[in-house]
Amino acid sequence: MQTPGPFEYERATSVDGAIASLQRLGPDARIIAGGHSLLPMMKLRLANPEHLIDINDLTELAYIREEGAEILIGAMTRHVDLLESELLARHFPVFRDAEEVIADPVVRNRGTIGGSLCQADAAEDLSAVCSAVKANVVIRGVDGERVVSMGEFHVGPFMTVVGDGEMLTEVRLPLRVGGVVVGSAHEKVERRAGDFAIAAASAALWLDGDTIADAGIGLSAVGPTTIEVTRAEDLLRGQVPSEDLFVKAGEIAAEDCMPIPDGRGPADYKRHLAGVLTKRALRRAAARALHQEA
Amino acid sequence: MQVTVTINGEAVSRDVEPRTLLIHFIRDTPGLTGTHWGCDTSNCGACVVLMDGKPVKSCTILAAMTEGHEVRTVESLEVDGVLDPVQQGFHEKHALHCGFCTPGMLMTSRALLDENPDPSDLEIRTAISGAICRCTGYKNIVAAVRWAAENPATTRQEA
Secondary structure, three states: OOOOOOOEEEEOOOHHHHHHHHHHHHHHEEEEOOOOOHHHHHHOOOOOOOEEEEOOOOHHHOOEEEEOOEEEEEOOOEHHHHHHOHHHHHHOOHHHHHHOOOOOHHHHOOOEHHHHHHHOOOOOHHHHHHHHOOOEEEEEEOOEEEEEEHHHHEEEOOEEOOOOOOEEEEEEEEOOOOOEEEEEEEEEEEOOOOOOEEEEEEEEEEEEOOEEEEEEEEEEOOOOOOEEOHHHHHHHOOOOOOHHHHHHHHHHHHHHOOOOOEOOEOHHHHHHHHHHHHHHHHHHHHHHHOOOOO | OEEEEEEOOEEEEEEOOOOOEHHHHHHHOOOOOOOOOOOOOOOOOOOEEEEOOEEEEHHHOEHHHHOOOEEEOHHHOOEOOEOOHHHHHHHHOOOOOOOOOHHHHHHHHHHHHHHOOOOOHHHHHHHHHHOOOOOOOOHHHHHHHHHHHHOOOOOOOOO
16 A cells, blocks of 8 residues: 655645745645645655645636736646646647646646646656746745746756745746747657656747747756757757758757666667657747747 | 545545545545545546546545545445436446446546536547556447437436
8 A cells, every 4th residue: 555654734825824834844844736746756755744735725826827028827727727728828839738748637637837847857748848938937935036947947856946945836938029939849759648758858939030039948858857958949049940950959959868768768769759859849839930830 | 633525415524644545535434435446656547536526536635635625436426226327328338347447437437528518539538548447448438438428317417
């Protein structure tokens, strides 16, 4: 029988209350949201928090809305709501691509974006998506909020910059104005439906006329954390989208990732996938930016 | 800690450890063993119950997290000897063999039909993609859910 180790449980009734509890209880306290990553980790004794603070009642953290030049996503927003959001699909269809292949519909009724990012599992899809679209995350503590880029958020396997007494409250997706159009896509290969990726690639392209103004590429499951392929992003900037260019970007992604062999496949296969999936994601991102594909 | 969960419309209260999973709370306390305890890792879907009408995997939710919510198990489907259309559909289309996955399949299908009374076969397959059957296969299960969609209970409006 798999059961988590013992812990004390409390329900937060406000964000400030949750932060006060985290502050009071120290490093042995953890936030639980959907619990579909944390509880399995606790069953395996890979996580052993002494206190769980349940934030499922904090419905004020469940939203997807456009505000100013950003889309704001509350930390308690569940996978099912990310999948079904027309606002997200219109601006960043990469979210729908990823959500269709994250676990299964029943699990997606529980898991949240905040939990996914804070779990910091390199094989998880949403971290690559958020990296590709250059998301920032809001971390709140007793002394207020700080905003951190996805590039700075993950500091190692299962580790983030969220400190003791802090919690992630929001994910912010910058919308660019002034004639720039964006396309984005997520490509994943998995052993079976709903599994973690063998490898996955998220890409976003911002086009100014026929030139790539900016690019984002995030890879899942091919390194100790989500891999941001900055060298390929640099290559793409200022260029005109083309198949040759995307092939070169894929080659860089394959070179710059750091897969290790495991039950999901050998390292050279994962490296190959990283290249192919990066190329495909860029191709679809460009087609969407140019309205050649939904 | 004292945990009170509303299961099939009845408040069930028990002093449990905070780590008690919903699956064990349901099976142990009111003795509702229709909900099956399968893989324990949120993969197989045998333990699916409805929480506020949405299917969830009860092996990966703490009982304490469901306090204040409505939990519905497979036992709630049949009323006064009349099977729910999804149960009748499984009977008509021979959609079970060993029966282990059946409670999860039934609850997942019930939730689908509550939200989408006339799903396509693809929508049915997507809905049950978090539930694994190791003997009958999925063809008859899809046919059973389709049967239920085509034969909604007219006498069960009050349920």
